[in-house]
Amino acid sequence: MLLEVRDLQVEFRTRDGVAKAVNGVSYGVDAGETLAVLGESGSGKSVTAQAVMGILDMPPGRITGGEILFRGKDVLKLKEEERRRIRGAGMAMIFQDALSALNPVLSVGDQLGEMFVVHRGMSKKAARAKAIELMERVRIPGAAQRVGDYPHQFSGGMRQRIMIAMALALEPALIIADEPTTALDVTVQAQVMDLLADLQREYHMGLILITHDLGVVADVADRIAVMYAGKIVESAPVRDIYKAPAHPYTRGLLDSIPRLDQKGQELYAIKGLPPNLMNIPPGCAFHPRCPMAQDVCRTDVPPLYEVSEDRGSACHFWRECLHG
Numbered sequence: 001m002l003l004e005v006r007d008l009q010v011e012f013r014t015r016d017g018v019a020k021a022v023n024g025v026s027y028g029v030d031a032g033e034t035l036a037v038l039g040e041s042g043s044g045k046s047v048t049a050q051a052v053m054g055i056l057d058m059p060p061g062r063i064t065g066g067e068i069l070f071r072g073k074d075v076l077k078l079k080e081e082e083r084r085r086i087r088g089a090g091m092a093m094i095f096q097d098a099l100s101a102l103n104p105v106l107s108v109g110d111q112l113g114e115m116f117v118v119h120r121g122m123s124k125k126a127a128r129a130k131a132i133e134l135m136e137r138v139r140i141p142g143a144a145q146r147v148g149d150y151p152h153q154f155s156g157g158m159r160q161r162i163m164i165a166m167a168l169a170l171e172p173a174l175i176i177a178d179e180p181t182t183a184l185d186v187t188v189q190a191q192v193m194d195l196l197a198d199l200q201r202e203y204h205m206g207l208i209l210i211t212h213d214l215g216v217v218a219d220v221a222d223r224i225a226v227m228y229a230g231k232i233v234e235s236a237p238v239r240d241i242y243k244a245p246a247h248p249y250t251r252g253l254l255d256s257i258p259r260l261d262q263k264g265q266e267l268y269a270i271k272g273l274p275p276n277l278m279n280i281p282p283g284c285a286f287h288p289r290c291p292m293a294q295d296v297c298r299t300d301v302p303p304l305y306e307v308s309e310d311r312g313s314a315c316h317f318w319r320e321c322l323h324g
């Protein structure tokens with residue numbers, strides 16, 4: 001396994017108390033595989049990714065338990081320097097907001113080139129050629145002419161391609177993309193997602209795709225992990241989830257995807273709001289919003305039940321959900 005997260009726990013200490021952002025998350029991704037991590041904002045999907053990337057190792061966020069194995073080594077147990085080296089060479093992240101992630105006063109060619117100057121010891125000239133090559137890889141038209149342009153001179157979709165190029169520069173084994181297309185309009189979203197999927201195959205990378213939108217992952221993901229209140233509530237191959245969800249929360253997410261054949265009908269929305277992470281409901285954290293909730297759900301925390309060999313659901317009534 002390229003990356004394996006085991007029983008990860010992350011807390012945020014605030015003035016009002018301790019927010020349990022990640023409560024025992026386990027997932028893995030192999031080379032050449034795409035894992036979609038799905039959930040509403042505040043579900044812990046980004047925080048888990050930030051812990052993996054090592055951009056959470058400071059207050060108020062704190063990893064309080066678990067392991068993050070990269071190629072079998074627990075990065076949390078390594079010395080700071082080695083940890084940084086392993087992550088720096090092996091993992092890269094793509095963020096939602098390219099405009100704030102890119103440096104506004106450096107041309108994109110200089111930003112891309114800098115990766116090769118700093119990490120590969122290349123000359124400025126060689127690095128520039130590499131920058132153009134990368135821009136072509138992510139299909140930016142007229143790359144050679146545009147290499148001196150600044151981030152604000154590109155459209156949102158093109159900027160996101162530049163972010164992808166930055167992430168690819170050092171040929172990481174793993175890319176984590178956090179809502180990479182959320183800020184884009186629908187057609188551009190699909191193009192950027194296709195590009196990401198193509199590059200993932202071409203480079204045989206592991207890809208973790210974090211999103212709140214189940215609609216965008218159907219064609220690109222191999223597996224889906226659905227998160228709620230800092231836990232994985234369902235984990236399964238993508239086709240199984242679309243065929244029949246084994247958790248009422250997944251079902252709610254599926255039912256809220258707009259569909260062409262339901263035009264004009266009101267879209268289903270899961271009622272209520274995600275819980276306050278400083279005060280997570282007892283039993284199943286989803287019970288206040290769950291249409292299938294029973295008494296036991298208010299008291300007993302559901303474990304991740306084994307639905308099949310490669311599928312789990314943290315619902316006491318996963319059978320009823322699956323067949324209902």
Ligand code: SF4
Nearest residue numbers: 284287290297315316
């Ligand atoms: Fe709903 Fe109960 Fe299943 Fe939780 S355990 S998802 S409340 S049915």
Ligand code: MG
Nearest residue numbers: 041045046178
């Ligand atoms: Mg987020």
